[in-house]
Amino acid sequence: MSHHLFLLSPSDTPLYELTHYSSKPAQTTTSPLASNLPSWSTSAFAGTLTALSGASSVSQSYHVQGGGVRMGGGKDRHVIQMIANASLDVIEDVMRKDSLMYLKSVDKFNEWTISAFVTPGNMKFVLLHETRNDDGIRSFFLDVWELYVKTMLNPFHTAHTPIRSGVFDARVRASAKKHL
Amino acid sequence: MPHTARFMPNPLASGHIHLSYPSHPLPSTHQSMSLFRPSDFPLGVIGIASCSQNDSLSAILAQFNATLSDLFPSGALFPLANNCLVFEESDGSTNLTLGSLPGLVVIPGMMGNKQLYVGTLIADLCSNILAEFATVVQSLESPLGNEYLNATMFPTLPPVSEMPKPIENDMPLRSSLPPLPSQHSQPELNTGSSLLRAKTPTTLSVKRNSSIGPGPPSSPFRQHSLPIQTNKKKPLTIGAVSSHGRLFKVLGDLFLLAGRTMDASVWYNEALALLKSAQDIVWQASALEGLATLQVVEAWSSNTTNGVSEGSEPWADAADKLTQAVQMYSRNAPPAEQEHNFSFVSWLYTRAVLRHTSLLLAVWAAKGWGPLAFTMLLHTGTTTLPPTLSQEDESAASGGSKRVSYHSAERLTSITGITRSTIAGVLAQVHGPWLLHLGVRERIFILENMAAVYGILGYPRKEAYVLREVLGCVMDLVVCGREEGGTTSIAGAGLGLQGVDVGESTPRGTVGVRTSDKSEGNESILRIVKHICRVHGIDLTAVGILVGEEASAPSEGNPAESETAKEAYGWPELQIGIVREAIAVAEALPDYPAVAQFCLSSLKTLHVVMSQGDQLHLYSTASRALATARRRGDPRQVDYWSGKPVESIEVLPLPLVRLPIEKPVSLLSQQQDVVNPILVGMTDPFLYNPRRSMAGQAAALLVQNESFEVVMTLRNPYVFDLELSKLSLSTSGVAIQSTPMALVVPANSYHAVTITALALEAGTLSIRGCVVQAPGGAPREFLLPLSTDDEETKQARRRSAIECETGRSKRAGLDSRPWEKSGKRASMAAPSSSSTPGTRFLQCQVVLEQPLLRIRRTSLTHGAVMMYNGERSTIRITLENVSSLPIDFVRLTFEDSTIGPAQQALAEGELSVFDTYESEYDLIHRPVFTWDHSPGTQSIRPGEKTVVTVNCFGKVGCTDGVIHVSYSYCHRPRPTLDKPPETFHTRQLSYPVLVTVYHMLECLNLDILPYSPDVMFTNSQSSHKSDAHTYKDSLQVEDPEDWCIFSVEVRNTYGIPFEVKFERQQPEVALGNKSILVPPGSTSRILLPVMKFRLPDEEVHKPIPTLSDRQFVVSKSGLSADQERIQRELFWYRETLFDHIRGRWKETGGTRSGELSLRQLRMSQPMLSALRVERARLQLSLWCLKDAADSVMEPIPQANGVYEPPMDELVYLRARVTNLSESRIFTVNLLLDPIPHILAEGVLADIPIGRLDTGQTYAFDTPITFVSCGRFSLSGFLAEPGSPGDGDRLGRGSLKAIVHP
Incomplete structure (x- = not known):
């Protein structure tokens, strides 16, 4: 089971990305319709479509049943980014209505559930996950927020500066390990 | 009553017919769904033909039938009815026999009210269809039919011929349906077969047991039918007794199609009850869908918002049903061996989700459950924007992005209670891997609808996501269709393939065949691509495409600030991926100018975040595409793409020999200036003189008919070498002649280029900028205005304002895209209006043609002169006029290395007055060079030589000097009688001289x-x-x-x-x-x-x-x-x-x-x-008496000016005072040394003399005696009484004496 975290600046630029592989098993509740997919075309465009519709990840996870399902590389990474980006539409919509910072399960797309966390500075933390884990995600987001605020204390760090700090990365990973 | 009337509406009932005219029938693979979902299939076919006099009707009919059989396989259930309308072309009499052929209606050209007639014909067709419904049902009602119906999940009926004929006589007219009007021809169900009748003894009253039905429930039917169903043997076996759930559902469908909602509702409920018990989930879901649809239709037909009184919204019921249906579809996995069923169930599932979405969307967009919503649901579907949102859209549509404003969307939400995220959440269920099960056209349909809904909801990113998939489908079709060869026409009339080399795949030749000239398809695909990219913050049209040769370069104002203000937007990784895909799409179409445009636009906007490899790849792709486009004779050109390449333009000053110098005409009249020119430069009393600094900025001077050079600094911010096919100057004012040049600007660097040009006439030349052209692109002019100080400060202020804003994020999300932002920023908008008027450009003054002089020879060897300090020598310089103009003015000026330091020392003003004088004296009266000129020899005709002589003066410290020869053709003939110009121009020839002065x-x-x-x-x-x-x-x-x-x-x-x-x-x-x-x-x-x-x-x-x-x-x-x-x-x-x-x-x-x-x-x-002559003179001398008696005195002899007086004798010291100045009073002081050895009479100090006039002399004697031998020194001085002090000694006198023993 994997989680994908993106920290997006107000101009939708990712400042930080994290892919976390949780040891917990993914209880995939894929629809039976998603099985037995045909391979219908070999053109590059068909490949794009396959990836975007989420078919490739399904078939992939079917093939490597036992082993650790590696995702987030190659084309899937692109798709996951697309999904994260597309979920911004809903996040922007919802966050204007609710004044909550933690928007849990704000969107669902393909097999992914998207939770988001909007800071007062309009930074958006977007997390793609497969199972519901509201409390864990909430505390994870709070951790990330605290770390982010500490990073922002740096006077040379603006809302558009990518976060490359190793310490930040290590702490986020630790928090992900703990909560997710 | 014939059985065909079963589905007919009530006679005399008024109603509406909704006809939808699909352009494409479902593919034949969907044939097996014809019973499951008849509404998806064309029920009737209308052929439209035009015929002229020569055509025969039978041929037309044959053609129609051929087309029909081509479109629909022979064994298909649908269409149920056909009709072909033949329109006559001309009014002329035809030989067509009216109505001679069945299924063919000729409409004469002279007929008046065609509309009415055609309407009648269509009504006829509809009634045929309704009649055919009954036939279908009849065959299904037979036991065999029912078994067929229950055979598979998506059953098909065998061709009608194989079905046993229904026993029509068997059908008594039944009117025992109390709740239903008797004219509704239901009873066939009961009469269709004995078996069926047996199972449904109480016919329609049974159906009312469902909750919707108006009648009382009667459960026994269901109870006893259920075991029969479950105890059936394998459902595949035809002929076995099966449940009637499916049959009822089909009936419901058909009644719904026939517009008999009451019946449909009854049958649906009945079907639901049966199917639920039979675990026939797909059919059950379909029945639920049908019920939901029914509700909408009913609401529409009654045109009321019924059920308002209920607590929940009226549409909630329908929505619930749909939700249930969706879940049923998604949970049901068809048996694996039935490959087709996956696609059918997926199709049903996605359709159900879309249905649900469109219901919610319609309610949301129509501000609630009302006529507007029904109309939307019935007529328009999801692909068009609802009217409640379309009025805001008009302003936004001009900007290119259709977006629902947040407030209007929220207003709708608050009215209806449906949030946009809810709709989106429902819609998102469509998306999943199962899309791959669908056929190509269905997939495009689903995705299109999905994108449309997202677009209406104002979720552009999701819309873009789905549009990418749509593109993927479409492009896959394009590519695959092409791979099959040119023979198959590509599906979809819109996809005109432009410039496709179909010939490549055909074996017979290499000539490309353009299959279609239509380019709308390509253009719309590109439009989608551009839309997707815009959503992700990439402006693919940043580089324009120019059509034809009109490539008039739009002059660019001042884009400098926009470059600095550019802020990164978006997700770089995604952007690059999307750009690559966009380029792939354009390449696959192929549209080469678009490929180049996309490549270059994305290079322009994204090069900051792009990797080197990407940049190189895009650039090479663009060049390749441009080359291909040119080879194919594409009339479109890509505008110049890169940002402003020119950083600065500078006119190189002419070489000193050719540089004209402006002089006032008055210089000619005053021949030789009195003021020494060396010292003139220092007459400025002000330390800082603003006028002097202004004078330094005068426009550069160029000469007519002589070439000049301009240095341009170009910048290439990319990692590849930027190739420019043409670079030329853009000027206004006098004409110039210059050849454009091609060059390559090295990667990531500044590059200076020199352009040579020739001014053809005299006047003012202003260099506006340059015109650049990339290979294969259109030329473009870039202006480079001079910025005044005012402008500079304004720009600096603007820049700092923007910089101040950059760190902040006032606008988030899509609003922070560069083009959205630029319009809104106040600091950007305000100054742009005021910056336009005062643009100045680099200006040069081109003066009339000038003569040219050169030094032919000089008398110096190696240009060096060697002199002793103070020596004078001469230098002879031979000048030659090498131009075609005469020279009538020659003047020489000089410089040497001693002038500078002296001038500087003087300018610093630290010297004392005395030193200042010395320095100035040196400069003025002892210059190193002087010109020995005679006033007559000032004109040199073309080609002539003349000699000038320069005098040289050796001055220590001088190491080098320069001889400047200024010359001009100032008395040139004037073509007009205008006022002569105030100025004339001279040229200067300089000859450096190395000077060595020996200090000896x-x-x-x-x-x-x-x-x-x-x-x-x-x-x-x-x-x-x-x-x-x-x-x-x-x-x-x-x-x-x-x-x-x-x-x-x-x-x-x-x-x-x-x-x-x-x-x-x-x-x-x-x-x-x-x-x-x-x-x-x-x-x-x-x-x-x-x-x-x-x-x-x-x-x-x-x-x-x-x-x-x-x-x-x-x-x-x-x-x-x-x-x-x-x-x-x-x-x-x-x-x-x-x-x-x-x-x-x-x-x-x-x-x-x-x-x-x-x-x-x-x-x-x-x-x-x-040195100075004294004012009074005191002369001392020694005298003695000639003898003692005589008073005559004689001077004491002296040797070598030394007196030798005798010892111990009386001698007289005579002091003689002569006044050489004006009359004054004197006193005399005498000093005798050594005084102890001299005896003197009287006083020695302050001896009064009295007033002496000028030239008057007075002498007196003082008797003294030397009382020892030795050397004596006697002296005295004059003084003026009343002014004591040593300084007042007016005159002195002294003498020496040696006294011998």
Whole structure:
């Protein structure tokens, strides 16, 4: 089971990305319709479509049943980014209505559930996950927020500066390990 | 009543028919769904034909039937009815026989009300369809039919011919349906077969057991039918007894299609009950869908919002049903062996989700459950924007992005209680891997609808996501269709493939065949691509495409600030991926200009975040695409793409020889200026003169018909070498001639380019910028206005304002895309309006053609001149006029290395007055170069030569100099009688001269001594040579009192001996001179008697003059008045002395001679008093009486000027006072030394003399006695009583005496 975290600046630029592989098993509740997919075309465009519709990840996870399902590389990474980006539409919509910072399960797309966390500075933390884990995600987001605020204390760090700090990365990973 | 009337509406009932005219039938693979979902299939076919006189109707009919059988397989259930309308083309009489052929209706051309007639025909067709419904049902109602129906999940009926004929006679008319009107022809169900009847004994009353039905429930039917169903053997077996759930559902469908909602509702509910028990989930879901649809139709037909009183919204029920249906579809996995079923279930599932979405969307967009929502649901579907949102759309549509404003969307949400995220959440269920199960066209349909809904909801990112998938589908079709070869026409009429080389795949030839000329399809695909990219913050149209040759470059104002203000937007990784895909799409179409446009636009906007490989790849793709487009003769051109490449433009100044210099005409009239030009530069009294700095910025001067050079600095911010096929100047004003050049700007660097141009006429030339053209692109002009100070500050302010804003995020999300933001920023908008008017460009003044002079030869070798200090020599320069214009003005000016330091020292003003004078004197009176010119020889005709002579003066410290020859053709004939110009232009020719001046003689130790004979005699006694005589002679003077001795040492520091000669030129005195040979390394002293002189007081007290016109010279020396007086006296006496005495030198054994300067010598106060004539003279002498009796006195003999008085005898010291100045009172003081050995009578101090007039003499004697032998010195001085002090000694006298024993 994997989680994908993106920290997006107000101009939708990712400042930080994290892919976390949780040891917990993914209880995939894929629809039976998603099985037995045909391979219908070999053109590059068909490949794009396959990836975007989420078919490739399904078939992939079917093939490597036992082993650790590696995702987030190659084309899937692109798709996951697309999904994260597309979920911004809903996040922007919802966050204007609710004044909550933690928007849990704000969107669902393909097999992914998207939770988001909007800071007062309009930074958006977007997390793609497969199972519901509201409390864990909430505390994870709070951790990330605290770390982010500490990073922002740096006077040379603006809302558009990518976060490359190793310490930040290590702490986020630790928090992900703990909560997710 | 025939069975065909079963589905007919009530007679005389009014109603509506909704017809939808699908352009494409479902593919034949969906045939198996014809019973499951009849509404998806075309029920009737209308053929439209036009016929002229020659066509035969039978041929038309045959063609129609052929087409029909081509579209629909023969065994298909649908269409149920066909009709072909044949329109006559002309009014002329036809030989067509009306109505002769079934299924063919001819509409004569002369017929008046065609609309009405066609309407009637269509109504006819509809009634045929309804009649056919009954036939279908009839066959299904047979036991065999029912078994067929239950055979598979998606059953098909065998061709009608194979079905057993229904027993029509068997059908009694049943009207035992209390709740339903009797004319509804339901009873076939009961009468269809005995088996069926047996199972449904109470016919329709049973159906009312469902919750919707109006009648009382009757459960027994269901209870006893259920075991029958479940106890059935394998459902595949035909002929076995199956449940009627499916049949009821089909009936419901058909009744719904027939518009008989009551019946449909009844049958649906019945079907639901049966299917639920039978676990036939897919059919059950479909029945639920049907019920939901039914509800909408009913609501529409009653046109009321029924059920408002209920707590929940009226649509909630339908929505619930749909939700259930969706879940049922998604949970149901068809048996794996049935491959087709996956696609069918997926199709049903996605359709159900879309249905649900469109219901919610319609309610949301129509502000609730009302007529508007029904209309939307029934008519429009999801692909068009609802009218409630479309009015806001008009303003946004011009901007290119259709977006629902947040507030209007929220208003709808608050009215209806449906949030956008809810709709989106429902819609998101469509998306999943199962999309791959669908057929191509279905997938496109689903995705299109999905994208449309997202678009309406104002979720552009999701819309873009789905649109990418749509594109993927479409492009896959395009690519696959092409791979199959040119024979199959690509599906979809819109996809005109432009420039496809179909011939590549065909074996017979290589000639490309363009299958379609239509390019709308390509354009719309590209439009989608651009839309997707815009959503992700990439402007693919950042580089325009120009059609045709009109490539008039739009001049660019001042895009500098937009580049600095550009802020990164978006997700770089995604952007690059999307751009790659966009390019792939454009390449696959193929549309080469679009490929180039996309590549270059994304390079332009994204190059900051792009990797090197990407940049290189995009650039090479673009160049390749442009080359291909050109090869194929595409009329479109890509605009110049890269940002402003020009950083600066600079006109190289002409080489000094050719540079014209502007001079006022008045210079010609005043011939030789009085003011020395060397000192003119320093007359400016102001330390900072703004006008002078302005004068330095004058426009560059160029010359007509002579080439000039412009240096352009180009910048390439990319990692590849930027190729420019053309770079030329953009100018206005006078015409120039210049050839464009091609060049390559190296990667990531600034590159300076020199362009040569030729000005063809005189006037003002302004260089606006440059025109650049990338290979294969259109030329584009870039302006480079000069920025004034005002502009600079404005820009700086704007920049800082923008910089201040950059860190902040006032706009988030899509609003922060660059083009969205730029319009809104106040700091950007305000100054742009004011910046337009005052654009200035780099200007050059092109002057008339000028003559050209060159130095043919000079008298110098290697341009060097060697001189001794003070020597004079000449340089001859031969000038040649190499132009075709005459020269009528020549003037020489000079520079040398001594001028600069001296000028600087003067300008600093730290020098004392005396030093200032010396420096100025040096500059003005002793220049290194002077021009020896005669006024007549100033014109040089074309091709002629002339010689100028320059005098050279050796001055120590001079190392080099420059001779400037200014020349001009100023009296040229004027074509008009206009006012002559105020200025004319000269050119300057410079000749550098290397100067070496040897410093060989040095004057030092100036001294001026009073003339005392004893000095003279000691000198003369020591030598007896002849030259000593002359030496002595030269020192001989008549009256020693009137003379003094000028003494100076001359040192020879050079290697050869020099003869030094000093001349005395005093007024009223004979000339005198003294020469001496100074050997190398030795020092010789020269003595020259100089007559004392006295300058008038008023002259002496004048301040030291300044030779220049310098003003405001404040004396910085803090001298007292007394010291100042002394300084002035010293100055004036020194000046006069140097006037009188000249030093010259001559090379021994050589011809070179020169002047020896004394000016470095300083004079001191004692020298001055020796030089100056005293105001009164005191002469002392010793006298004695000739004998004791006589009072006659005789002078005591003296030897060598020394008196030798006897010891112990009375002698007289005679003091003789002569007043040489104005009359005054004198006293005399006598000093006797050593006083103990001299006895004197009377007083020695302050001996009064009284007033003496000018020239009057008074003498008195003082008796003294030397009482010892030895040397004595007697002296005295004059004083003026009342003004004590040493300084007032007016005159002195002294004598020496030796007393012999």
